[in-house]
Amino acid sequence: MQVITNHKVIRNNFEKAVEKVNETDLVMIPAGFNNHILWNIGHAIVTQNVLLYGMSGLDFTLPIGYIKRYKKGSFPAEIEDPKTELENIFELGKIANEQLGYDIREMKFDDYQPYETSFGITLNSFNDALQFNNIHESLHLGYVIAIKRALGY
Template structure:
């Protein structure tokens, strides 16, 4: 499973770069044809990883639930983040993956509640959740890149 965590960290590095190098007004902009923004997509990747791994294993999230509730499935961007919230998210991008890898290696994910994702994939084990999480994060990285392009940001690929 180490490779899956490695891939997740690489994805998070790309998201971190966007978060670090993109002005707040661009992070929060919702271009025509989109229902969310860059900021929401980044927070959503962190939150969903917590839900898929910790929540469905009956374990507490390793991030603040008030923050997680802003980005969970079915939410939309509601407010402009503070500079402190942006800085905190930069840290969460890495700490949540590193903690999950440590907890996985320590055998902390003992139970798993089966879950059918929006993509109609049923997850039955923590390993399946870790693998699916990479797929999910890839979708949202693609959305972030599309949003950058839609707002004509120079970081767009």
């Protein structure tokens, strides 16, 4: 599926984008921004789980603590060890994607609750959500890049 291939590229681009960002800058909120690099990455990964699993009436595949910390409407929390948090987020995202592949093959997403996004796009099915997720993650990848520039990278 092209949508899955595109998603893997987006996630890879998140990892590339932060390769040379120091730990302090992962949680720095530059003037004019409401959140930091780490929050944008965590939010992208959590939102995928909420849109695909939550709106399908299935259990999340991410720990509820991460869902609460990075869900829509949340604000960056104090993070004691940003580098470890980032590594955990990326690892949880990979595990969640593996589970997603399995669950798609098992056709677990047959009951989707329609949801209107803040973009004004209504998601009426799992496939709508899967495609929209790439738009959403790309937006937050753009924020990560913009924050890096604001921080002088």
